[in-house]
Amino acid sequence: MARMGRPTVEVVLTDEERETLLRWPRRATSSQALALRCRTVLACADGGSNTALVAELGIHPVTVAKRRKRFAADRLQGLSDEPRPGPPRTVGDEKMEEVVVRTLETTPRNATHWSTRDMAAASGLSQSTVSRIWRTFGLKPHLVDTFKLSRDPQFIEKVRDVVGLYLDPPERAIVLCVGEKSQIQALDRSAPVLPMMPGRPERRTHDYLRGGVTTLFAALNAATGEVISSLHRGHRAVEFKKFLAKLGKEVPDHLDVHLTCDNYAAHRTPAIQKWLPAHPRFHMHFTPTSSSWLNQVERWFALLTDKQIRRGVHRNVQALEKDIRAWIADWNDNPRPFVWTKTADEIFERLTGYLNRIKDSGH
Template identity: 65%
Template sequence: MPSPVAVPIVLTDDEREQLLAWSRRPSSAQALAARSRIVLACAEHPADTNVQVADRLGVSRNMIHKWRNRFASHRLDGLVDEPRPGRPRTIADADVERVITATLETSPKDATHWSTRSMAAHVGLSQTAISRIWRAFGLQPHRQDTWKLSKDPQFIDKVRDVVGLYLNPPERAVVLCVDEKSQIQALDRTAPILPMMPGTPERATHDYVRAGTSSLYAALNLATGKVIGSLHARTRAIEFKKFLVTLDQQVPAGLDVHVVLDNASTHKTPAIKRWLTAHPRFVLHFTPTSSSWLNLVERWFAELTTKKLQRGTHRSVRELNTDIRQWIETWNDDPKPYVWTKTADQILDSIARYCGRINDSGH
């Protein structure tokens, strides 16, 4: 059964200008911005079907059909959410826009970010109203996340190499995710830790005594989830070479060894290159710079930190090393392999979308 003919969209100059403002302005609601982009795309390519427009924008055909028809029937008013049943709104659209614009595009004179109290005093609304507006638009000025994009000129090739290894590991080979967790501190609290009681959490002093540091080399087996660990006082090329020897001894001789690791200088010294030449079954796969998230052993390090090191107390480096070795043994008794699911194309598309968002944000 042939699909119905899409309603043609012809925009006036005023409508086009308003739609562009809604789609680009940082203070616009995301839903309204998405609807504006749909109408603009329909007007820009009048011969395209709803399916073609949906593929171009990465949304469903039903969404294109809905907002194309709504605009054709009600023009710009059709893109605004219809009123819902309940108590009438007491805050005007202009007040909401003023709050969102001020939140996204300004900052107070005496702070780095707005609070509900400071914003309420700034715009003349109640603190409760500011809180409701921020929740509705997903704004949290008190929070700050971290981010970093790799500048590696071989970023795409390295992502495809490592992800391809995760999703389609070679036959008769072992894939090991390798990295070092350096400068693990042996810390002891200055007073005994008070145990948890009903209504009271475990309590520890904020200050501590340092007893030295240790460094852990770890290799996570992609298939089994088991970990080969080796503790050292330092993380030089000498220690890394010793760890490679350990891996060579523990991996069966008939298997190739594909190693995923970062770009640390200790992994590329002449001594390491000579050792790799003498052991051709070892193949190194380097992750892009500033992309530790691509190495699965980092996820295992996070488990070690949160479950053992973060709240642990150790009076000496020897005690710390013993604790880490026991934890690795316990892990290997019931290993849980991490399963990589995203393809390289999905990762690269996600990064491209993020770059597009931060470029359009005006920063």
Template identity: 50%
Template sequence: MDMDKRLLLSPEARVRLEGWVADRNTPQKLVWRARIVLMWADAASLASIVRTLGKTKKTAYRWRDRYLEQGVDGLGRDATRPGRKTPLSAEVIARVVEMTLRQKPPAATQWSARTLAKAVGLSHTSVQRIWSAHGLKPHLTKTFKLSNDKQFVEKVTDVVGLYLDPPDRALVFSVDEKSQIQALDRTQPGLPMKKGRAGTMTHDYKRHGTTTLFAALDVATGRVIGECMKRHRHQEWLKFLRLIDRSTPKGFDLHLIADNYATHKHPAVKAWLAKHPRFHMHFTPTSASWLNQVERFFGLITGDRIRCGVFKSVAELEGAIQDYLDHHNADPKPFVWTKSATDILEKVARGRQALEVTTLALLWHIILGGLGEAFVTVGTAPWWRSHEEVENGLADGGHCRLRRWPPNSFFSSRCFEAAGLEKCKSDHRH
């Protein structure tokens, strides 16, 4: 026991503390605080107090010292705690958002919560809260490509029209092939998932060959006509078209939505389609496979059955795919298309405009910033000058005029607008 802080209890204090311990109505926190003080007063060792009461050494010392400083009444008072932290100012929040959107960290492509927190002097949890409030997710990147198909509008209108308003006495199928599905076996058995641990599989694998899944998704019912084949030439495509022909009622026209893969437009395929007039092909725009609903089905079968599967042969892989098709078709559920062609075209137009502005801004940055020079007029003589020379000229009271380059005024004005700058006319002096 620390002799510098020897604890001596007066008779009155002992009676009061023992009364707390004996009274069943005393809050438990006061009971164990009183017992700590009583044990210190009875010359119990620190180890004995910790073992008997189940408290830490720090706690035992704290309440001994509290009694020595404030007496019995001090045991009933908790220490004051700091209040709520001052909320972040609007300027700090704006700075975090601005850095997230406009700047990049050194030697990295995007901020993490911790790197940005270090840069702005906040905690990483504060940065996370700001990101959450503003819907910012720097670690996520979605893929998308704008189609340059000259018939983009017509094709989108055609395909979406089939989804939302299919013709009478007709079946609409979304068709495609999922090629190069690998039959992969792992080099060692994986461990099953259990509480607190994910299932495992080795990073390396053995290849046993590939197969191609041809699939036709009935847009109305969700049923899938599917078959696996070794290759995906026009011969296999024709074989699959014959399968669709056999698997559907004869009295219905068949509208097939497909992508622009070369085998779909092979001369032999065109000749076969000409002999089977109930088949009507509808092609999605180039670089617009997202319009094809069967791609969503391919995503499901990949995630549900293929990606984490272990297959020792192509036959085993094809058997697993067929089992999945049978299970799916036992209770099919169609995908519900909700966007109209107008909504899609408006969104694509906004994306195209944003991409154009971003490209122009980048080009203008290269012209004015990346090259380190600006085409300006300082005083009366036009030269190509460095930014430093321009700034020095302005500091000396010289007049600076930005020469219009390139000559196309629309292009230059769009560059300025994209870069967030105000266009300087050739006759405007600063």
């Protein structure tokens, strides 16, 4: 009895085509769709029937037949996506360039930055078209970021010193990133907090009652992420000296102690300058002025603020300090160090890029 139905298109590969079809699915940049097409063509060339490939690859029989036909006609080029149907573009490259240039180099007459409505009115395009152009080129006029350039005359030397500690720490030594988070307020809301519910976020009153302040001294181990901390009601040289003494007790005697600190006045008082020579294993390394981002403990302070302090409710300082100590103890049960990756030269190169974008930077 004669076999009914359409004849199966035979797939025969050259050695070069087979090698290419085996290589493409292994590339990190290849899509899953392309990888599946390659496997389908290879299976067809190995003599697999459409029915067998449906069970093996989990695709529709029509898809298998389509892949056979397209490969037989267009070979490897037939594996790429065909142009999708749709209307032609109505906004040309010149018009898109005009919108991008106007967004980057001008501002509207009555505002400090463009909105999609203002740009649509100025360019004659629709608001949705302007929005698509901005998304394509990554333009967000409504957003603004902040930065500050250090004017420290020893900026280069200090950056190399601190970054060198992170990337190549000295032997038989510990690197501690030291800082103070001062004026942590114990805040209690004037009414009970309303808990989160489906479709409604947590709600709290905008006003609060002050219950006092405390200061957290912290030293982050750059290698392990562990934190040595101490809470005080003040943040003078007296409290900093006590914290240094605590570090001396907790760090093993056979290790030198390298401290990265900011330029807070309490770190340079005569009392501290007198204490350091009496404890020669302590070495102070100062970050440049206006460069707190170099001190890794500041990143840890940001985590503490975000996860415990900012939304915390505390009636008094004692309750605040109890929660801070509990959070630090939980952190030290599973410490996570911050891995520093930027070299000093990479930092200077990035800074040069900022300076080149600032008119009359003087640098």
